[in-house]
Amino acid sequence: MKPIGLFLGYLAVVAAPLALAWASGTPARGFRDEVASGLGLLAFAMILAEFVLSGRFRSVSGGIGLDATIRFHQLMARAALAAALLHPFAYGAPYAPAIAGDITRQHTLTADFSLLATGVVAFLLLPTFVLGAIVHRHLPYTYEAWRWMHGLGALLIAGLLLHHSVYAGRYSGQPALMGLWVALVAVAGASLAVVYIVKPLAQLRRPWRVTEINAETPSQWRVRIAPDGHDGLRYRAGQFVWLNLGHSPFSLAEHPFSISSAPNGGSPELEFLIKELGDFTSRIGSVPVGARAYLDGPHGTLTLDRGVGVGLIAGGVGIAPLMGILRDLHARDDPRPVTLIYGNRTTEKIAYRQELDRLAAAGHVTVLHVLSEPPPRWDGATGLVDAALLRQAFDPAALATWDFVICGPPPMMTGVQHALMARGVTSDRIRCERFQYD
């Protein structure tokens, strides 16, 4: 779906409870009370929408990219938290027993703690939950354990808020809005079920086998997998999958990796370049050939459009998806000029060096290696990938018409993106993918 369609869809979902409350014909109260109720309705709707913004649905992240989807998810989580925290304090009406004859509770808020309790618990859980997500990398849990907690915690909060809204809310207790909440909670629950039950079930029927695991550089592994009893994966060069090596598809032991092979490369095997980083990637070398693998994918929008030339800019393991694009261009005999700028710290860290040399010698690509810690007799570029190097690699005609694909450490990507845009490259001709979220 197009970004504008997604955004309008999101607005429609989060505004629907407000619209139903407004249309319910319930007598209005003072401004503060209406704003307070509105904040509660908005916060709950935004929290439920978060379930489908987890980045696993191609209909969502396929339109705007995983990066933008996750950033939006994170931003909206903070906005929902702010609305939820303001909600109970914004009211002007007192929390007090109902006044006789005030059937719609126009003048007081319920003071019955059994109805408020679920809201109070959710109110206390929410900041802990959002803060935990922001600092999860510094917590003493594996990424998988954190994902379990994040999914189950979100479901618990949604359940608590459903009870609180329906039983303590002035508008949410009315049939139309109650029906909407139940439907939205069901969609939220179903989205978890799709990720954790439906997709793994589908993966069981399409297993893969590891065919090769070799050290490409001292800290990067070349991993190949082949389809086991099926015809493989249809993907576009530059896309990624969630890869599960050696575990049940129902386990959360899966990680996103870009595909470095080419869809038109003549083999259904997929290749990945995996850099040692944490608990899973550091043990990748011990995975035996023949091990079972499962995939969720393809995902990602790091794919080429039809510019008249292609500028590929990689830092470190960011070469993985760009290698897929490069191999694909070569496999399809694409006549467009291609330039690859590839930054690394040292020569030992350069992956696919011989293949790149071969492609360059055959005239398929101009390769510019950049090293920040060059050896004594290095005659290539040195330092970081910066504006000066981009000027050297791409002339004004290229900057005006080529497509650019960037993948590497976040500061490098931000710097390159700004430098390209400062020289007139329009944002629609720049594709980026981050390997890590803040």
Ligand SMILES: Cc1cc2nc3c(=O)[nH]c(=O)nc-3n(C[C@H](O)[C@H](O)[C@H](O)COP(=O)(O)OP(=O)(O)OC[C@H]3O[C@@H](n4cnc5c(N)ncnc54)[C@H](O)[C@@H]3O)c2cc1C
């Ligand atoms: C779209 C995308 C493509 C990627 N492509 C590659 C690639 O081609 N080659 C490569 O070496 N690395 C790639 N990565 C990064 C790779 O996923 C992480 O390095 C790897 O998951 C780390 O796992 P770990 O257990 O070794 O480290 P941990 O210490 O567990 O994790 C380190 C960090 O990696 C991220 N991470 C870990 N597990 C997951 C997960 N299941 N889902 C999302 N993020 C996770 C988290 O930010 C975490 O804080 C990619 C990441 C993304 C988002």
